Structure formats: C-alpha cells, structure tokens
Amino acid sequence: MNCASPSQTVAVLGAGPAGLMAAWELQKAGLSVVVIEADDKVGGLCATHSLEAQAGTFRFDFGGHRFITRNPELLEFVEQLMGDELLHSLRKSVIRFQGRTYDYPLAIGDLLKNAPFSLLAGAASDLLFKLPFTTPVTDRQNASFEDWIESRFGTTLYRNFFEGYTEKLWGIPPSQLSADWAAQRISLLDLKDVARRLLPKRDATPRTYARSYRYPKYGFGRIFERLADNLRDQGVDILLNQPVSGVVREAGRIKAIETAAGQRIDCDQVISTLPLPVMADFVGIDNQLGFRALRFFNMPMATDNISDNTWQYLSDPDILATRLQEPRRRSPFMSPEGYSSVMLEIPCFEDDSTWRCSDAELLPRIQSDLSRLGVDPSLATGEYASTRARYAYPLLRCGYQQERQRVVGALNQIPNLIMTGRQGTFRYIFTDTAMEMGQLAARSLIEGQDRRAEIFDFRNEPTVIETQSVA
CATH class of the missing domain: 3.90.660.20 (Protoporphyrinogen oxidase, mitochondrial; domain 2)
Structure with missing residues (x-):
C-alpha cells in the first residue's frame, strides 16, 4: 500500500464515529477528503x-x-x-423479569428479597451438583451461545435470564448464535464467580461495568456534530443525504463512488464504514452475512x-x-x-x-x-x-467467523480500499473502538502501511472493555 499524497482524494464512506475520525486524521495530514453520508445528519x-x-x-x-x-x-x-x-x-x-425487578449488577440482598425460591434453589443445585462436573466451553469459533452460557452458569440461570431475552434480541435461537457474543459481552466468569462477587467483603472485586461515564449535555450525537463542524472549518466536504449506490472499478481499483442521486465522486483512495456485506455486494462478492x-x-x-x-x-x-x-x-x-x-x-x-x-x-x-x-x-x-x-x-450466527474472514480476504484484494468501523468490520464494538479504528485506517494511508488485518481484529480480546475505562 502506497502513501496517499496531498494531490489525491480520499473518499470516506459514512459519517459515523469511524468515518469522521478517519477524516480528522487525514485532513491533519494535509490530504484532500470528501465524506459521503446517506443520512441527513452525522453520527451514524x-x-x-x-x-x-x-x-x-x-x-x-x-x-x-x-x-x-x-x-x-x-x-x-x-x-x-x-x-x-x-x-x-x-x-x-435493572433487570425486569416475570413481574420482578433485579438490581444490575446482581446483589445478594436484592436477589434474596426478590428472586422466587425455585430460581434460587435451581441455581444453588447447579452450582453444587452440576457445574463442578461440567467443563466450560472455550471454543468460540464453533460453540453456540447456549453451550457457552449453560456450561458456566447452569441451566436455571440460562433458562431464566439468558434464553428468552437473547432470542428476542437476535431473532434466532441461542443454539444458533455464536459463543462470541457471550465471550465478548459477559465479563463474569461463571456461576462460582457470580456467587463470589455477591458476597460482601472489603476487598470486593470491582464492578463488571463502568458506572461513571461522560455524556454530552444535548445527546451523544453532539460529539460527532462538533467533530463534523470542525472538519468543515478545515475545508472537508461532508455530503449528507447521499446514499452510496455502487462503486466504479478499473484495473482492480476503485476509481469513483456512485450515489443514489446519480452523482459520481472520483477518488484515489477509499476508507469505507459501510456494512461489510453491502460493500461486498457492490464489488460482486457473494456472502451470507446479515x-x-x-x-x-x-x-x-x-x-x-x-x-x-x-x-x-x-x-x-x-x-x-x-x-x-x-x-x-x-x-x-x-x-x-x-x-x-x-x-x-x-x-x-x-x-x-x-x-x-x-x-x-x-x-x-x-x-x-x-x-x-x-x-x-x-x-x-x-x-x-x-x-x-x-x-x-x-448477526453472529454460529460459524460466522469463517464467512466474515472469507469476505474480508476478498475485499482486501482491492488495493485502495480500507474497511473500518463497527459495520465495516462486522464487529460489535464500543464507540471509542470505532473511533480508534477510523484513526488506524487513516494512519495506514498516511504512512503507506497495509494494516487492514490489524483493523479487522482491533481490540478483539475476550474481555469487556468497560471494566478498564478511564472515563
């Protein structure tokens, strides 16, 4: 991958956190940038x-x-x-379930006061008689959400707190959902860890999520409205209400972006935050991602x-x-x-x-x-x-990793295309990670280094990032 020069135009597809941060880094380096956004506002x-x-x-x-x-x-x-x-x-x-309200994270006093006896008895039975003889599932590539949860938290908690909610959220049975969702979103280790954290003690383990956070006075989107205003002040074009309808390719490279309004935007480099399967469709790559x-x-x-x-x-x-x-x-x-x-x-x-x-x-x-x-x-x-x-x-169906990797490999054959961001890399990530991904994509162009593999798996560690927030 060659360094992008000031004479070249970089098209950034999408004005969400990753796209705007990529544009910010590019304009700081003196590159010509145009941001193309389908919506009538920035922020994605x-x-x-x-x-x-x-x-x-x-x-x-x-x-x-x-x-x-x-x-x-x-x-x-x-x-x-x-x-x-x-x-x-x-x-x-809080968690609302079957007419009861539970504190979140769980607290022993609250559970004893609110949980039905059948739930407490079932969880205790799983803890004492089932889980000690069950090997926790660790294969995130092939295991299901159901397998991962039941092997760690037992049947009672799975049936009560995980099964129905998860199927409602995803629209597919938990037996068809990848264990990746559990491994990346649930920081508790297992039911023994739950029991240990519920016991009051002076050196109690820190909470598993960030209670304190930063938030803009007039809504989260104000971060990206402010960023877009600064970009415009620096001469960056941000085109709103311009859904991308396709790309023009010559000799394997993307030469222009086409919009639904019939506009053609010539470019030398492309940083795309469009959904991974959408970009794959644009360049003729069949895929099963949704x-x-x-x-x-x-x-x-x-x-x-x-x-x-x-x-x-x-x-x-x-x-x-x-x-x-x-x-x-x-x-x-x-x-x-x-x-x-x-x-x-x-x-x-x-x-x-x-x-x-x-x-x-x-x-x-x-x-x-x-x-x-x-x-x-x-x-x-x-x-x-x-x-x-x-x-x-x-949609993280079981086995999606292999399909994602196949599509990623095919898109990476286009030398002047970098996919980034939450939808662009087909990842469930926090906002700050998307912003960092955008920066990484821009810097790879500025420095002339092919860092696409790094971007696709950026911060893909199996821990919950909230536990380490500095905000």
Missing part, C-alpha cells in the same frame, strides 16, 4: 434525533450510548472537543421522572422491547423542564412487520407493555415518533 448509530413537541424539544439517541474508553489520548480529544458540554453521568440499571435491525419508539412524558434507572433490561420474551430507557437520566437537558421521555428499543429484521408498521399501529402494544412495567401510559403527551437503525447488530 451514535446520532441524536430531536422530536419537536408542544412542550419543547425532546432528544433521543440511537440506543444507550455512553462515552467510556481506556485510551487517555482519545478521552482528552473528546474533552477538548466538547468543553463544558461534556457531563459526568452515573449509570443505574444484520439485526432496531426500531426505537420515542415518547415524551408529562412528568419529570419515570424512574431512577438509566435503562431497564426487559427479559420477558412477550414484551416487545429489549430495553426501556429514560434519556433524562443521562442528561437533564434531553427533555424540557418538568418533562421526561421514554425510549423503547425494539429488535426486528429489516422489512418485517415490526419494522414496517406505522407508529399508530404500534402504539397500543407499547401502551400495554408500559402498563405491565408500571409506567402509566396516560402520562404520555400523545406525541411519539420512531427512529430506525437498519444495520444495528452484526
């Missing part, structure tokens, strides 16, 4: 959307974002970018407080959403004074009935679920709106 899955209601402006993110990182340089960059707009926030979460979509149902509420929880995990399979979030818990500026809001995070597949139906058609189901959860739907102002994320979660 980290964007913040506004609902203009009678009471004022209500703001909703695409999901439960928080800025956490173990990279002090990146934290300093974001702090300088945001100034006094960056707040300190505390996370408080994504799980999300629909967010956003509702202003005529009360200043729904609960004291940042979000609630909704484990019951017959409740439509997987999480109930109250944006005001992250920042009081996410809703007008005296008001709050709820955001229900609903997994679906693109173009299924949940994705397609109107807000009015979905509303009765939402109201029924809120009532079950103890949220009075009559507090709603009567205003509501959905936002949708078509490529929310890479």
